[in-house]
Amino acid sequence: MTAQLIDGKAIAEQVRQQVQEDVAAMVSAGKPKPGLATVLVGENPASQVYVSMKQKACAQAGVESFGHKLPETATQEEVEKLVSELNADERINGILVQLPLPAGLDEERVLNTISIEKDVDGFHPLNIGRLAQKGRDPLYVPCTPYGCIYLLEQVGVKIEGANAVVLGRSNIVGMPAALLLVRRNATVTICHSRTQDLPGVVRGADILIAAIGRAQMVRGDWIKPGAAIIDVGINRIEDPSHPKGSRLVGDVHFDEAKEVADWITPVPGGVGPMTIAMLLRNTVRAAKLAG
Secondary structure, rough: OOOOOHHHHHHHHHHHHHHHHHHHHHOOEEEEEEEEEEEEEEOOOOHHHHHHHHHHHHHHHOOOEEEEEEOOOHHHHHHHHHHHHHHHHOOEEEEEEEOOOOOOOHHHHHHHHHHHHHHHOOOOHHHHHHHOOOOOOOOOOOOOHHHHHHHHOOOOOOOOOOOEEEEOOOOOHHHHHHHHHHHHEEEEEEEEEOOOOHHHHHHOOOOEEOOOOOOEOOOOOHOOOOOOEEEEEOOEOOOOOOOOOOOEEOEEEEHHHHOOOOEEEOOOOOOHHHHHHHHHHHHHHHHHOOO
8 A cells, every 4th residue: 555645745834824823913913023033154055045945934924034144254253243133132033043054163152152032943952952851841842853743743643652763863853853752752763874784673663754864765675564754855866857857855765665654755845844834833932932
């Protein structure tokens, strides 16, 4: 039986619609629109695209967008000074520093500078620390892992008691995703480049979150029948049959895995749209917490 597709585009659109309604309600109650500041340092083309997409999404949802660009030559002090100024700006509820920063800049120091109340990306060490501790709640959860769990919950995948495997241990996706699964009472295994018998470990997964950054690494015979697969990977591979000569694929071999799994996200159109949707949701939450 072919797996059911988890339509990230449709679910993200529902989240964005709710954000739009929340913003409209705030404005009609006489409150200011939520504000999101983006900080882009340097000329990284991918980062420029991501920031542009976030600003466009803000406009559609009725969220005020404040774009700030610094040159590749910006110093650590200049970046931190800008972030400190945004912390003090009452119009701004969320601050997003687009990563990666140019070489020579200390990302950890910059993220530490963001006020925890405005850390809508969820990367402040205090927010991550709270996520890792039982009985404590972060103000905000990192957007991509948040989106992964939201997709599972929206289609009715049972997380409690499930064996979950997270493939990849990055600070941005893998580690926070594992912590979110633990919070929902899954039994979690985190895999990486030194995991022994990786296919065997993945075969035990009722839920697989793949975020390793290697095109089609997870094959169909790695998948447990009936599993739910969340594929975070976005990789470009050559494909002469495609009009552009290439196409995007995930970390999971989709055509093989869909014949074994019960649920699977497509690439593109799965996790990707959720990241910006959850960023908007976090920004509205920040505005509500600010009163």
